[in-house]
Amino acid sequence: MVFERKKNEAGSSSQSIPIAREDTPLLGQAQQSSQFKTLANIFIAIIGSGVLGLPYSFMRSGWVFGILTLFSVAFLTYYCMLLLVYTRRKLESLNGYSKINSFGDVGFSVCGSFGRFSVDLMIILSQAGFCVSYLIFVSNTLAHLINASSGSEILLGMSRKKWYLWGCLPFQLGLNSIPTLTHLAPLSIFADIVQLGAMGVVLGKDAIVYAQNKPPVQAFGGWSVFFYCVGVCTYAFEGIGMILPLESEAKDKKNFGKTLGLSMGIISLLYATFGALGYFAFGDETKDIITTNIGSGLLSTLVQLGLCINLFFTFPLMMNPVYEVLERRFTEGRYSLWVRWLMVLGVALLALLVPNFADFLSLVGSSVCIALGFVFPALFHLIVFKDEVNWAILGLDGAIIVIGIVLGVSVINTQ
Template sequence: MGFDKEASSSSQALRLPLPREDTPLLGKPRPLSSQPKTFANVFIAIVGAGVLGLPYAFKRTGWLMSLLMLFSVAALTYHCMMLLVITRRKLESAHGFSKIASFGDLGFTVCGSIGRIVVDIMMVLSQAGFCVSYLIFIGNTVANLFNSGSDRTVGAYLSSKIWGISAKSFCIWGSLPFQLGLNSIKTLTHLAPLSIFADVVDLGAMGVVMIDDVSIIWKNGVEVQAFGGLSVFFYGLGVAVYAFEGVGMVLHLESETKDKSKFGKILAIAMAFIALMYGGFGLLGYLAFGGNTRDIITANMGKGLISTLVQLGLCINLFFTFPLMMHPVYEIVERRLSGGRYCIWLRWLLVLLVSLIALLVPNFGDFLSLVGSSVCCGLGFVLPALFHLLVCKEEMSWKGWSVDMGIIVLGLVLGVSGTWYALVEIFSTKV
């Protein structure tokens, strides 16, 4: 839908079939979900490759500080997700809006065209950021597998050469033609099952890594620290926010739940389960390798067949998840620049841009922190609290108003500070 059409009344616009950021990730509208299926959908929407960077975050920030941050971010993310659900219910019941399908729709309803523009920009940056991290993971993992020598340092595997160029660059450039082909597909319905495959492989990889961690801890424990100091606080926070990012899907997940009165309870249980899983994975990885923990924990595994299969499996599933995660970006960009029409050159340009950024960023963990601190803080904390405050302020007590304002201020402070810290870390890294 064009920008001029969005300027019409909110109620009229929201009755039209607006493009939705979340549709490609879960495919066509499905029958209403039971409670177990809703739990599974929440799990799929949140858990991703970011979990593999958690042990490194534990190394940087300390195991106790990391656990406290993970559980705090999980609780705050849950609260902000429910703020979005409450805000939509309020608008649909009290103001008569017939369909608020996505985060962008809600932004348009509350703040008009500027609200949709802000949400669109943050959705583009976050989704593209996820895809950049995928390419960094794939490139660094292949470089690690290619380096079969005795030198297992980060500098060694990043400097491995294939045909005169770094193994990481070779892998990213080599995958570019295939990604251009995959991302040229107009509809990703046939690729949607791969998102489930990706989570199955993630869980399998996590299980293998945790078993490996336990065996290493049993044989020879290493010295670890509980607190890494305030200087790395924002780094750890950014990684934690990234790991729980899924707020863009919550409205769609709630709308397809059969018993909506129990959605909050299901979401709380799912978030608690994911937080415990994240905490256990990060803690075991750090306890196993201590100061030698790599930015991608699979790089700490040996060169055996199981380790190689786990790493290659993760690379393959992220390779095919890439177009699924980029599709919301295409919908937004095509709506803005080509009137909502399919545009292959725009898609190819975006894939090339994401690939170039991945080539320039050396460290997987630092990039997780950057994306988590910047756009994920805005999407996950600032906007949900702001929209809730604007819609419900007349009936809120001073306590509720203070909580929303506190979340907005906290999100802005953490976002700005964390982004600055992550950028300093990235540009100070020597490849």
């Protein structure tokens, strides 16, 4: 087996199993977390900006079709997260293996340097993709709020969206220059509270608008938009890189799967309600960022500004896994200001080129998120357990790999 050939290599030095720890800086020093804290951490790790594109996705796919796709993706994501946990536990049970802290560690243990490179590349693309969507949301929202009162979208030959995006850049360069992001953890918690509160307000607004207007909606939009919907739903369940650190810190590891399943179930219900109610409220007028549908007024403005603050301060936290990977590879793990600034500039330039928020969510979700969330966990599990489990489990692993590749290729071709 591949991991057996790497056994001596991995066990020869504590540095052989990689330095990178993905999202672990937010977790602080390793400690045992209660079941409730583990549940809360899973919420923080998974809920992100992808939820804001669900109403638009449901409009295109139909609300019944969208909900079915959402729950299917949620179950598959949950199953693959468990595969990753089981694979890590198996590898750590082998004599000579050092502690496996991250997704990249699993890739290295199973497939050597190529496995690590593949996981690292997908982590860079996915985390940077999340941050591109954050900048798109912030600039679009600010342009929507201010243009509603000024009526002008062009300023000195450049759209207001681009002005606001460039305006974020100096502040992001400063935030992303902080060597340790532990100091930003309170801001992260505040940002997540703001997002949950804003989602609650949006749901309330949607319910009021639906009760007044009740626009026509469709249950099924046809198979032509299936792959698009899969991409958006996959993106919404971000957080695969956090599962191994969270499981490491869980006090009750035996019941971690149940805690994870409960979290995924609650999040799925929240997502389904948010996506369906947003579509019910605005029908065919549903926009790619649902908050731009909720109109003017003090409450609406505060909600949208709150979400902007949330994503603005989440940006450096989400970029930290990228810095850990790049600094380990190019500066021997040492802090590098130029690496960070170049990545922030690259993300900003890419955000300038993306025309549609929800389309970008689908593209990222269908490519790197499917690879990280489905293909790699099933592949690593298949390689590690191929001599120990029955053909049904191996066949399921193989089916997930094939389905993931087909979905990724199909969605990219439909963009």
